[in-house]
Amino acid sequence: MPDFISILLFLSVVLGGDRPAVSQSSDQSEPMCYDWGESREGAVSVLEGEAGWLSCPLFSHPSVYNYSSTQSTGHNLFWYRLPVGHDLEQPIGYSLRLSKDRERLWLQPATVEDSGQYICLLRNKSSCSKIAMRLEVLSRDQVASGPDCAVATAPSQVIIPLQEGKKLDCPDLQDAIKMADGGDLNVTWYHHCRQYERWNMDREQKGPSLLVHLMIDYYEGLYYCKVQYQRRGRLQQFSRSINVTAVNPPSLDKNPSIIHPGKDQVFSVKQGTEVRLTCTGLFPFLESPWEIWWTIDGKTVEQLADPHFSKINRLVSYNFGDRTEETVLVIKDFWAEDLKREYNCSLRNQKGSATRRAQLEEEGSLPSVELGCGLGVTLLLMLVLFTVYHVFWLELLLLYRSWFGTDERHTDDKEYDVYISYARNSEEEQFVLVTLRRVLENELGYSVCIFDRDSLPGGIITDETLSFVARSRRLLVVVSPDYASKGSQALLELKAGIDSMALDGHLRVILVQYRSVQRQGWVRELRRARLALALVRWQGDKSRELTSRFWKRLRVELPVHRVSKEGEACTRRLQSQDSTSSQTGLITKTAKDPQKVFNSVAVAAF
Numbered sequence: 001m002p003d004f005i006s007i008l009l010f011l012s013v014v015l016g017g018d019r020p021a022v023s024q025s026s027d028q029s030e031p032m033c034y035d036w037g038e039s040r041e042g043a044v045s046v047l048e049g050e051a052g053w054l055s056c057p058l059f060s061h062p063s064v065y066n067y068s069s070t071q072s073t074g075h076n077l078f079w080y081r082l083p084v085g086h087d088l089e090q091p092i093g094y095s096l097r098l099s100k101d102r103e104r105l106w107l108q109p110a111t112v113e114d115s116g117q118y119i120c121l122l123r124n125k126s127s128c129s130k131i132a133m134r135l136e137v138l139s140r141d142q143v144a145s146g147p148d149c150a151v152a153t154a155p156s157q158v159i160i161p162l163q164e165g166k167k168l169d170c171p172d173l174q175d176a177i178k179m180a181d182g183g184d185l186n187v188t189w190y191h192h193c194r195q196y197e198r199w200n201m202d203r204e205q206k207g208p209s210l211l212v213h214l215m216i217d218y219y220e221g222l223y224y225c226k227v228q229y230q231r232r233g234r235l236q237q238f239s240r241s242i243n244v245t246a247v248n249p250p251s252l253d254k255n256p257s258i259i260h261p262g263k264d265q266v267f268s269v270k271q272g273t274e275v276r277l278t279c280t281g282l283f284p285f286l287e288s289p290w291e292i293w294w295t296i297d298g299k300t301v302e303q304l305a306d307p308h309f310s311k312i313n314r315l316v317s318y319n320f321g322d323r324t325e326e327t328v329l330v331i332k333d334f335w336a337e338d339l340k341r342e343y344n345c346s347l348r349n350q351k352g353s354a355t356r357r358a359q360l361e362e363e364g365s366l367p368s369v370e371l372g373c374g375l376g377v378t379l380l381l382m383l384v385l386f387t388v389y390h391v392f393w394l395e396l397l398l399l400y401r402s403w404f405g406t407d408e409r410h411t412d413d414k415e416y417d418v419y420i421s422y423a424r425n426s427e428e429e430q431f432v433l434v435t436l437r438r439v440l441e442n443e444l445g446y447s448v449c450i451f452d453r454d455s456l457p458g459g460i461i462t463d464e465t466l467s468f469v470a471r472s473r474r475l476l477v478v479v480s481p482d483y484a485s486k487g488s489q490a491l492l493e494l495k496a497g498i499d500s501m502a503l504d505g506h507l508r509v510i511l512v513q514y515r516s517v518q519r520q521g522w523v524r525e526l527r528r529a530r531l532a533l534a535l536v537r538w539q540g541d542k543s544r545e546l547t548s549r550f551w552k553r554l555r556v557e558l559p560v561h562r563v564s565k566e567g568e569a570c571t572r573r574l575q576s577q578d579s580t581s582s583q584t585g586l587i588t589k590t591a592k593d594p595q596k597v598f599n600s601v602a603v604a605a606f
């Protein structure tokens with residue numbers, strides 16, 4: 001028999017290695033043996049010291065070979081072994097440890113030396129077939145799951161819906177029953193490699209099975225079952241594992257739904273760029289196939305077979321069996337034609353389907369309009385502000401002063417708001433005494449000091465002039481051709497004012513022009529002062545109204561008046577003169593209603 005097998009093997013090698021080949025025996029009475037090569041099912045793994053078995057792979061496809069029917073056609077099954085490092089097959093020496101049961105070869109228990117190639121050969125007088133397979137006996141330290149809860153085989157997968165129950169059976173248990181003396185098996189269950197002496201209400205062991213009555217996520221994970229039995233007085237055992245995962249219960253809605261794009265969502269696209277349309281769908285747990293895809297004018301990317309379009313699919317999230325899947329349609333170099341196409345995203349599973357059309361909108365057109373509008377509005381606003389400022393700057397200034405300006409009366413110890421200096425015996429005298437004084441005192445409520453023309457000239461008044469100027473907040477100089485002729489009262493006032501302004505800054509000089517004056521006619525002091533000071537011009541009848549530019553400019557130059565205060569008289573102290581004569585210029589009156597003035601300013605500004 002060894003000779004026969006070795007010749008077969010030799011021929012099979014010569015005729016083509018692993019592929020099925022027909023071997024010819026030299027003995028014509030022996031049938032040809034059909035060699036199926038090595039089984040594609042992969043190596044069988046058994047843990048060292050545990051019970052294991054090899055099933056002849058010829059019977060994996062019962063439609064081709066059925067063990068019961070082969071027995072009736074006079075077939076016999078033979079096992080051979082090719083130990084590691086050997087060339088020749090050896091027949092198996094059966095024993096209590098190595099036994100044959102129908103299409104199986106049992107190892108109870110397996111040892112590391114049992115590893116190698118095994119061949120099962122099925123033969124009757126007229127036909128013969130054989131197939132090879134591999135056995136790997138692993139030592140406990142070799143297995144990935146570790147020596148404590150070692151299993152040689154991959155875990156079987158079991159899905160349990162949340163809030164529901166299931167019975168867990170140890171895999172391959174039925175195969176072992178006939179090996180056990182009296183069919184008695186002892187099964188121990190572990191979860192996460194931990195043995196529970198007593199399970200709880202949700203999980204209990206009943207017979208060899210573990211019952212899960214009420215599934216929760218905590219019960220997910222690897223379960224181990226250790227099977228022990230007696231065979232002819234010897235203890236045998238093997239272990240298996242089950243990977244339990246929880247899924248959402250079947251009572252929930254199982255229709256797929258589109259998460260993205262939303263119903264009214266618009267994708268903005270830009271010509272000449274790569275456009276990516278993302279579609280995301282939710283597939284509730286179902287043990288059925290599912291699908292998510294884009295169509296372009298009703299055609300899938302595959303149907304179009306256009307390099308312009310491609311897709312990227314991925315799993316976004318997985319939650320108790322519910323999967324969120326994404327497909328991205330990539331359009332290389334988007335052009336105007338693509339904008340006219342119809343892009344639909346579709347989902348489908350066993351329960352239903354959904355489709356949504358993607359709304360595309362070209363980027364750039366809308367933003368440029370918006371940008372244009374925004375810029376236009378801004379420019380217009382700036383123009384309006386600019387105009388408002390230029391037309392109403394005086395009003396704005398007055399308004400600002402009325403709100404935020406400080407009333408100088410509270411911060412200094414001066415007696416008069418304005419000291420008016422003018423050329424006596426001139427056209428301006430009338431203007432000063434009638435118009436200026438009346439408005440400043442009566443309408444605006446300032447305390448005004450004017451030295452009467454009768455007081456001129458006189459050496460005695462010099463000191464007094466200076467002291468009055470020094471006690472005023474403003475020196476209002478009414479410029480005229482005759483102003484400040486040499487040695488006049490006016491020149492004295494002007495010098496005193498300019499000196500005081502230059503020295504301590506507590507007095508400010510305001511220039512008012514009643515009629516136009518040739519610059520050449522001005523005295524030197526005035527010409528110098530003009531360089532640094534504003535000139536407020538009287539413009540005839542136009543300036544009569546209190547809301548005119550003349551008065552506004554003048555008020556900007558004058559001190560801030562918040563609250564009306566009794567004006568003090570600028571008392572003439574000229575002992576040499578008749579005290580009753582020409583008192584007119586020195587009477588000071590109080591403001592009637594300063595609030596009215598603020599209001600008129602506010603109305604003028606807005």
Ligand SMILES: *[C@@H]1O[C@H](CO)[C@@H](O)[C@H](O)[C@H]1NC(C)=O
Binds near residue numbers: 063066067068069
């Ligand atoms: C094998 O054949 C027997 C009878 O020949 C039949 O009863 C049995 O169902 C078959 N098994 C399979 C798995 O087809």
Ligand SMILES: *[C@@H]1O[C@H](CO)[C@@H](O)[C@H](O)[C@H]1NC(C)=O
Binds near residue numbers: 073074124125126127
């Ligand atoms: C051997 O088996 C084949 C089927 O595989 C059958 O046709 C043939 O009759 C059997 N030969 C004998 C001698 O039983």
Ligand SMILES: *[C@@H]1O[C@H](CO)[C@@H](O)[C@H](O)[C@H]1NC(C)=O
Binds near residue numbers: 222243245
């Ligand atoms: C158990 O199954 C889950 C889901 O099917 C998988 O993610 C996990 O890796 C499995 N665990 C093992 C140890 O096989």
Ligand SMILES: *[C@@H]1O[C@H](CO)[C@@H](O)[C@H](O)[C@H]1NC(C)=O
Binds near residue numbers: 295297355
């Ligand atoms: C695309 O989807 C819309 C609904 O969103 C549907 O009316 C239209 O028929 C679909 N187009 C194609 C080609 O399937």
